[in-house]
Amino acid sequence: MGQFKEVVQKSSLHPKPVGLVLQYGTAGFRTKAQDLNHIMFRMGLLAVLRSRKTKSTIGIMVTASHNPEEDNGIKLVDPLGEMLAPAWEEYATQLANAEEQGLLTALKDVIEKEAVNMQQEACVVVGRDTRPSSEKLSQAVLDGVMSLGGKYHDYGLVTTPQLHFMVCCRNTHGQYGTASVEGYYQKISQAFVELTKQAPNRTDDHKHLKVDGANGIGALKLKELEGFLQKELLVTLYNDGSSGKLNYLCGADFVKVHQKSPEGVEMLAGERCCSFDGDADRIIYYYNDDAGRFHLLDGDKIATLMSTFLKELLTKTGLDLQIVVVQTAYSNGSSTRYLEETMKVKVHCTKTGLKYLHHKAQEFDIGVYFEANGHGTVLFSKGAEEKIKQLAQNENAANEKRKAAKILASTINLINQTVGDAISDMLVIEAVLALKGLAVHQWDAMYTNLPNRQLKVKVNRRVIKTTDVERCAVSPPGLQEAVNALVKKYSLSRAFVRPSGTEDVVRVYSEADTQDNADTLAYEVSLAVYKLAGGVGEEPKPLQ
Numbered sequence: 001m002g003q004f005k006e007v008v009q010k011s012s013l014h015p016k017p018v019g020l021v022l023q024y025g026t027a028g029f030r031t032k033a034q035d036l037n038h039i040m041f042r043m044g045l046l047a048v049l050r051s052r053k054t055k056s057t058i059g060i061m062v063t064a065s066h067n068p069e070e071d072n073g074i075k076l077v078d079p080l081g082e083m084l085a086p087a088w089e090e091y092a093t094q095l096a097n098a099e100e101q102g103l104l105t106a107l108k109d110v111i112e113k114e115a116v117n118m119q120q121e122a123c124v125v126v127g128r129d130t131r132p133s134s135e136k137l138s139q140a141v142l143d144g145v146m147s148l149g150g151k152y153h154d155y156g157l158v159t160t161p162q163l164h165f166m167v168c169c170r171n172t173h174g175q176y177g178t179a180s181v182e183g184y185y186q187k188i189s190q191a192f193v194e195l196t197k198q199a200p201n202r203t204d205d206h207k208h209l210k211v212d213g214a215n216g217i218g219a220l221k222l223k224e225l226e227g228f229l230q231k232e233l234l235v236t237l238y239n240d241g242s243s244g245k246l247n248y249l250c251g252a253d254f255v256k257v258h259q260k261s262p263e264g265v266e267m268l269a270g271e272r273c274c275s276f277d278g279d280a281d282r283i284i285y286y287y288n289d290d291a292g293r294f295h296l297l298d299g300d301k302i303a304t305l306m307s308t309f310l311k312e313l314l315t316k317t318g319l320d321l322q323i324v325v326v327q328t329a330y331s332n333g334s335s336t337r338y339l340e341e342t343m344k345v346k347v348h349c350t351k352t353g354l355k356y357l358h359h360k361a362q363e364f365d366i367g368v369y370f371e372a373n374g375h376g377t378v379l380f381s382k383g384a385e386e387k388i389k390q391l392a393q394n395e396n397a398a399n400e401k402r403k404a405a406k407i408l409a410s411t412i413n414l415i416n417q418t419v420g421d422a423i424s425d426m427l428v429i430e431a432v433l434a435l436k437g438l439a440v441h442q443w444d445a446m447y448t449n450l451p452n453r454q455l456k457v458k459v460n461r462r463v464i465k466t467t468d469v470e471r472c473a474v475s476p477p478g479l480q481e482a483v484n485a486l487v488k489k490y491s492l493s494r495a496f497v498r499p500s501g502t503e504d505v506v507r508v509y510s511e512a513d514t515q516d517n518a519d520t521l522a523y524e525v526s527l528a529v530y531k532l533a534g535g536v537g538e539e540p541k542p543l544q
Contacts (some may be wrong), residue, residue: 003118003149004104007045010147014041014140016100024084024092026353026501028075030064033133036072040137042095043074044124044144045107050088051122051150053114054079059167061160062128062138063279066214066253067503069246072133074141075160081168081176081418083355122150125170127163129217129279130241155181159217159280161421168418181224189228191413192427196232198407199434206434207234210273211426212262214251215244218280218422225423233430238265252277252284252374252422257454260294261286272433272440276422282374283422285429287440295444299370300327300335302429305443306378307345307368309432310411314366316404317391321384326360326369328352329471329496330454330509338447351469353501354420375420378428380412388412407435450492451515453522453543455508457529458536461499464506464529470498482528490517495525506533519543 016038022029029039043060051058059077067073076084076092084092091110098106111118124145128134138154145152155163162184169179177187196202213219219240226235239250239262247254250262252275261267262275267288274285285297307325314321324346325339331349339345350356354375361367365384370376380388391397391405414431416424433443465475473480479497487493493512500507506529510522526540 004107006147007107008104010143011038011041011100011103014038014143016098016103018099021097022093024089024096026355027065028061028073028084029092029096030067030071030073030503033070033072033131033137036074036133036137037140039096040074040140041144042103043076043092044141044146044150045148046088046092046095046110046144047076047124047141048122048145048148048150049091049107049110049114049116050076050078050084051124052116052118052120055120057123057125057167057170059163060124060126060138060141061163061279062126062134062141063160063217064129064131065160065279065281066247066251066277069131069248070133072131072137074137077164077167079167079171081164082358086355122148123152123170124150125153125155125163125167127155127158127160127166129160130157130215130220131246131278157217157220159221159421159423161281161416161419161424162221164418165416165421181221185225185228188414188416188424188427189225189230191410192431193230193232194410195407195414195431196434199431200437202434204234207232208236208271209233209426209430210236210238210265210267210271212239212250212255212265212273212275213237213241214262214276214278215239215241215246215248216251216276216278216280218276218278221280222276222423233427238262247278251275252282255284255286256296256298256373259296261288270439270441274426274429277374280422281420283425283429284374285440287444289441295441296449297440297444298332299372299374299376300332300449301444301446302374302425303327303368303370303376304335304339304343304446305432306428307339308343308446309436310366310368310378310408311343311345313404313408313411317388317401317408319387319391319405321365321387322346323366323368324348324361324364326350326357326367328357328371329469329498330372332372332449332452333492333494333511334447334450342447349469352498358419370420374422374425377417377420377425378415379417385412450511451513451518452509452511453515453518455522455526455540456500456503456505457497457508457526457533457540458504459506459529459533460536461504461506463533464497464499466496466498471496473497476532479528479532482532483525486521486524486528490521493517493521495521497525497529
């Protein structure tokens with residue numbers, strides 16, 4: 001009992017509100033910051049157990065990503081920088097929801113089920129975003145870690161992908177890189193400079209990029225990175241956190257949903273612009289054409305650019321490696337057709353959520369995955385990395401083959417394979433555009449997106465259940481039939497509804513031959529959801 005005495009004492013400082021129930025979802029826990037104190041403490045406890053079980057360093061990130069500033073959240077990071085194992089997500093939910101007097105029982109239950117050796121050393125690393133609540137909440141995490149005898153390293157203000165990177169570095173004993181923010185900057189900047197120096201006829205004009213930092217941690221870290229880039233990228237930073245609210249009228253989610261530029265970003269025709277989200281694990285590109293029309297380059301466009309680049313290099317190397325793009329139901333139908341029919345790249349569809357995409361991408365030599373919201377990365381199997389490295393170092397190989405392998409090797413170093421990373425992805429995109437000599441409108445012209453619309457409907461998200469990787473609703477009764485009937489009214493159309501993994505809403509997605517039809521279809525489907533799934537508040541209104 002002695003080892004749990006401190007848990008009981010400390011837990012009383014982080015009491016659970018009676019009756020509050022939260023679930024560890026695809027993005028960990030997320031809710032209003034004032035309801036998270038006990039969750040933070042208990043996740044500190046769970047991280048110690050996970051560390052002892054895996055005999056590895058475990059990460060904890062305090063963030064609510066693209067959610068409003070008054071929210072916060074927490075997610076655990078497994079040893080290789082990946083998402084928490086599903087069985088442990090269940091434990092997280094159980095620990096979070098145990099009433100005060102049942103906490104020790106819930107804790108011992110995990111220890112028993114997982115046969116955790118409580119004498120094993122434990123190490124937890126913690127990071128946080130710039131929300132006003134994050135510092136206090138991360139202190140509650142540390143209380144949890146210390147009360148079970150765990151050691152910790154507090155990285156303070158970092159992006160979510162930086163924390164994932166550092167967890168991986170620590171557990172691979174430096175093979176993946178140096179486990180510090182500076183080590184992260186050095187690794188990706190060196191690879192970026194190596195790539196861009198090989199770009200033909202690159203002028204200062206090509207190096208300019210406007211970045212919306214969402215008034216979040218990504219803006220802070222991008223400023224730190226700039227000194228490492230040797231003026232190979234010239235950034236103009238907006239929404240840098242010096243004024244303005246986190247994610248308010250800015251950030252990747254705002255741009256994607258509203259399909260317009262963020263507050264304060266002045267765009268001249270043809271200028272490349274991009275937006276991070278609140279914890280810098282998503283990125284979206286956009287520009288205005290000569291007629292002043294706004295164009296969005298989302299995760300589908302990013303995946304297409306990267307996979308096309310990688311496929312061309314692979315062909316030059318002559319290496320027998322398979323490249324696959326993993327998408328979700330949100331991926332635009334045009335991107336799927338372009339990849340399969342024009343680029344002859346295989347495409348797989350999975351459920352929404354990074355863990356599903358990441359897991360699927362791990363099955364291939366090279367797996368490219370991006371959610372349409374700009375969240376994604378590229379994974380290389382150990383075998384693929386080895387073959388590429390060997391060819392790059394083989395002095396007897398044909399010049400063109402070796403050069404292509406060297407570019408691939410630098411690209412591998414530039415990509416953060418642990419998780420979607422706005423900063424790393426931005427540098428990959430900039431390097432690819434430079435090497436291919438593409439302007440932003442030429443990238444956009446690879447294929448034309450079908451007009452689409454995303455909406456949210458306030459309902460109890462647990463009412464809606466889906467199948468067929470979330471493209472078909474199986475409850476409540478009659479909803480899918482209603483959606484099918486509405487879809488039939490429009491050309492080149494599809495629509496689906498799915499419960500959000502992060503908010504108490506249902507997300508509606510539609511595609512059709514024109515924007516007006518996509519908007520009308522999204523509205524009609526939203527109305528059907530509202531009526532059949534017990535909508536909350538005002539019923540959806542037609543889009544203007």
